Amino acid sequence: MENLVSMKDLSADQIHQILKQTQAFRDGTTSTLKNKYMVSNLFFEPSTRTKMSFEMAERKLNLEILPFDAGFSSTLKGETLYDTVKVLESIGLDVxxxxHEQNNYFEELVGKVKxxxxxxxxxxxxxxTQSLLDIYTIWQxxxxxxxxxxxxxxxINHSRVARSNAxxxxxxxxxxxxxxxxxxxGEFEAFNEFDEVIEDSDVLMMLRVQHERHDGKTTFSKEQYHHLYGLTIERExxxxxxxxxxxxxxxxxxxxxxxxxxxCDRSRIFKQMENGVYVRMAVIEMILKGRE
Incomplete structure (x- = not known):
């Protein structure tokens, strides 16, 4: 595994390998990376969990983190993402x-940069990596x-989480x-009635309504949405x-x-966040060990 840009890149065997390495890190195994690597986190959209989780994973792997602030980068002057990555390649970044807000931004990078x-x-x-931590939490x-x-x-239609998990x-x-x-x-086959599918579900994965991707059009009020598609106490x-x-x-x-x-006792929401650190450790280490 040289990169990880889509769950389509991974076989079932590779996913199981990541799960096992994740469990090893949770159990206290330390990194066996031989070299000192440099990493940077380029976040062009807001993020708390993913960004901070990656940074914690990188620290636990003893990687050198080079800070990157998209709000002060040359992309604001018109520099392309490819050119930004080439700059970071030139100064020695490994990972x-x-x-990024652009779908499939990675197509201009994979195989073209080091x-x-x-x-x-x-x-x-x-x-x-969100899909992997979801999978690990279910497997756990x-x-x-x-x-x-x-x-x-x-x-569903605006959710990268739904697509990766599908x-x-x-x-x-x-x-x-x-x-x-x-x-x-969107392109998914879906039930339109939530109550039809609750009783036999092993996992209910709830998704945020992504208003920022709806072009300002609001279909439901918060109260209407919660009544029709929210996980209420009655549905739980x-x-x-x-x-x-x-x-x-x-x-x-x-x-x-x-x-x-x-x-509540059923919720694994904060467990997912905790697991995300170890999943991201496993992904980063597997990619870097493949380069050693």
């Missing part, structure tokens, strides 16, 4: 984690994804279903006894999930 590229999210397209809970029913609910979960034997308003399903009571709740965050309390459920 670049990039989040630093390894890890996709921290591209537009509405891909978010592979059940020991397998085979035959597990994963129901993803929300703004590609990956099926590879591991899970049954993946989508629930959303008809106007938000219909879940299987062993069912769990996931959310890639940021979450909007009282919209896609009732505030009381964010930290």
């Amino acid at each position: 670049l984690i990039i989040r 630093p390894a590229i890890i996709n921290g999210g591209d537009g509405t397209g891909n978010h592979p 809970e059940f020991g397998t994804l085979q035959d597990k029913v994963i129901t993803i609910v929300g703004d 590609d990956a979960l099926a590879k591991l034997g899970a049954q993946v279903r989508f629930v959303c308003p008809p106007e938000w399903q 009571r219909k879940m299987k006894k062993t069912g769990i709740i996931l959310h890639p965050a940021p979450f909007n309390r009282g919209v896609e999930i009732a505030s009381e459920l964010v930290e």
